[in-house]
Amino acid sequence: MKIGIIGLPSSGKTTLFNALTRGKAATGGFGASRSANIGVAHVPDARVDRLTGIFNPKKTIYAEVIYVDLPGNISGDLFEGEALNQLQQVDAILLVARAFEDESVPHMDGSVDYRRDIEKVAFDILFADIALLERRIERLTDGQKKMKVGDREQAIKNVETLKGLQADLENGTAFRERELDDAESKAVSGTFTISGLPLLVALNIGEDDIGDTEALEQELAGILTGKSTGGAAICGSLEAELAGMSTEEEAEMRAGLDAGESGLSRMIKLSYEVLGLNSFLTVGKDEVRAWTISAGTLAPRAAGTVHSDIERGFIRAETVNFDDFIECGSMAEARNRGLYRQEGREYVVQDGDIVNFLFSV
Numbered sequence: 001m002k003i004g005i006i007g008l009p010s011s012g013k014t015t016l017f018n019a020l021t022r023g024k025a026a027t028g029g030f031g032a033s034r035s036a037n038i039g040v041a042h043v044p045d046a047r048v049d050r051l052t053g054i055f056n057p058k059k060t061i062y063a064e065v066i067y068v069d070l071p072g073n074i075s076g077d078l079f080e081g082e083a084l085n086q087l088q089q090v091d092a093i094l095l096v097a098r099a100f101e102d103e104s105v106p107h108m109d110g111s112v113d114y115r116r117d118i119e120k121v122a123f124d125i126l127f128a129d130i131a132l133l134e135r136r137i138e139r140l141t142d143g144q145k146k147m148k149v150g151d152r153e154q155a156i157k158n159v160e161t162l163k164g165l166q167a168d169l170e171n172g173t174a175f176r177e178r179e180l181d182d183a184e185s186k187a188v189s190g191t192f193t194i195s196g197l198p199l200l201v202a203l204n205i206g207e208d209d210i211g212d213t214e215a216l217e218q219e220l221a222g223i224l225t226g227k228s229t230g231g232a233a234i235c236g237s238l239e240a241e242l243a244g245m246s247t248e249e250e251a252e253m254r255a256g257l258d259a260g261e262s263g264l265s266r267m268i269k270l271s272y273e274v275l276g277l278n279s280f281l282t283v284g285k286d287e288v289r290a291w292t293i294s295a296g297t298l299a300p301r302a303a304g305t306v307h308s309d310i311e312r313g314f315i316r317a318e319t320v321n322f323d324d325f326i327e328c329g330s331m332a333e334a335r336n337r338g339l340y341r342q343e344g345r346e347y348v349v350q351d352g353d354i355v356n357f358l359f360s361v
């Protein structure tokens with residue numbers, strides 16, 4: 001999974017990026033970030049830790065999330081060129097909205113107001129999408145002369161449909177919030193839109209606001225009511241500081257500050273929720289590993305995330321859910337109790353399933 005971090009200049013994107021990836025990219029705002037930072041975060045998973053203790057494998061591999069931290073751009077072309085190329089490759093966007101007060105970090109609009117900022121970026125996204133559809137309209141219009149009659153009729157229809165979609169964007173409807181009918185799907189097919197991406201919002205709060213995290217998240221939830229969207233409040237600077245510490249030091253500091261679960265865990269849980277993702281697990285002497293799939297994924301497809309050959313030659317999946325396995329204490333006992341099951345092509349892999357795929361190629 002890949003997530004693009006966006007937001008106004010100096011909102012704390014790189015600070016949060018460093019917290020999420022334990023990175024050390026330069027912060028400081030005002031164009032401190034001139035090009036994108038790319039980093040990997042390991043998805044914390046207590047089940048993987050527990051299974052590692054049991055199977056004692058040579059390797060433990062956590063699921064990964066790749067974060068791309070995009071530079072804030074004052075001139076309004078946030079969604080052009082390099083940034084647009086990067087966004088075309090992400091599964092979701094993470095919008096960082098500044099809520100921290102700090103006189104040493106000036107705000108481009110002179111005051112801190114996260115509602116205004118979220119609205120502003122959301123508007124810029126809709127505007128960018130209108131332009132993306134416009135380019136498609138131009139291509140379809142220019143290409144018409146060379147088309148065969150039937151294709152030309154279709155192109156004319158598609159242009160009409162695209163204009164309708166543009167009007168909806170102008171009225172504030174993001175692509176992620178709408179269902180597309182057949183004609184609309186056909187017209188936009190293959191066209192990338194930014195507002196079609198799931199939207200996560202990280203409210204970057206000050207250290208003084210940590211006690212109000214819950215109330216602020218409720219406020220945020222009141223704004224983010226659309227489909228495929230969700231938010232969390234996080235203190236970027238504190239999380240970045242804690243991410244640079246050892247696990248023990250971090251736990252001690254968190255307890256002392258009443259800072260709760262790590263920002264990384266919370267952002268990742270939010271991402272999985274909003275994107276409708278699950279994890280399944282594979283175990284063995286060589287490797288204990290977590291894999292990410294969309295909720296509702298069938299066994300052969302899930303096998304394909306491990307290796308395309310296993311999907312191609314899929315025979316069946318042997319599976320037991322993590323909780324059942326722990327309760328039984330061993331695979332043998334899980335088998336005795338009928339909880340270690342043989343499942344076929346139609347099986348929907350569940351979150352926390354420990355799976356062994358049988359295949360032949």
Ligand SMILES: Nc1nc2c(ncn2[C@@H]2O[C@H](COP(=O)(O)OP(=O)(O)OP(=O)(O)O)[C@@H](O)[C@H]2O)c(=O)[nH]1
Nearest residue numbers: 009010011012013014015027028029031033072237
């Ligand atoms: N007080 C406080 N300062 C913060 C917080 N998060 C970020 N900052 C400061 O705000 C400034 C900008 O942070 P960056 O992380 O560089 O912001 P950015 O959004 O990446 O900035 P650009 O990439 O230039 O758009 C830095 O001086 C940070 O130390 C926070 O939670 N509290």
Ligand SMILES: [Mg+2]
Nearest residue numbers: 013014033071
């Ligand atoms: Mg930055």
